[in-house]
Amino acid sequence: MKKNTLLLCLFTLTFLSSKAQLLYKIEGKNLEKPSFIYGTIHIMPEKDFIISESVKSALKSCNELAMEIDLNMDLKTQIEMIKLSMLPDGKTISDITTKENAERIRNFCIDSIKWKESKYNKTSRFKPFFLSSIITQELIGKSKSYEIEFKKLAKKNKMSMSGLETIQFQMNLMSEISDEEQIRMLLLGLSTDNSEFKKLLSAYLKKDINLLGSLMNDAEFSPEFYSNFIVKRNQKWIPVIAELIQKKSAFIAVGAAHLPGEEGVLHLLKESGYTITPVE
16 A cells, blocks of 8 residues: 655545535534634645635635634744754754665655755755655645635735644644654655645545545554644644634634544534534
8 A cells, every 4th residue: 555745744634524525614602603614735736726706705704814823923933943844963864764765865856856966955954754845846836825825815804813733833743753754754755646646636626525535545644643643633723713713703724634534623613512514
């Protein structure tokens, strides 16, 4: 069963849902106004990117945009984020894996995606998890992000913004994955055809979470990865969401991985007494 780190970095999608929807309305528990939750894909080809009028309307009806992290970072936080994404003590990929593995990664970057030696030397200082994301973006080409575009719309609509968690918390979760495990996932994701990503993108564009779940079930996740990146985060988000939507109407945008399943945000919100209605 082939594992693909593209799936891990971009989607971390899991388990099935009976709904082929990405936008949901949150009501109940004496909320003054409904809020919405939307499942995103963190990066996609520019040519495929679209924000529907229904999604724009839902966003505009709310007072606040809440995403996994608040993208309005000050310079200090941005610098800290970059430092946390780098290997410590000036190390490079070749310092944390075998010579054979390091050569395979280097050769893919230089021979397959045509990086210059200088670019590889610079990017090889990133932790494998982040190097994988950089490689993925190179394979996709021109791309867009829902998070960045939602931020632009929120600014245009004069909405406040917030994060369900801090970037420091997210980066610390990533650092709990061993170098060995990150290298393993990186190696398994080195493929120029990008076929696994294309399957996931097709399912996402069809809003077919059932298919997304099936595709992800073809990839093997370590229990630690799933527990840290999906279950624990979903659980931590529920009280944050509950407090937010009691105060104001919010448009909540998180990776589509976090929506479906018994441990997904939708089910956890229902268990908390909210009414969840699919919109689109």
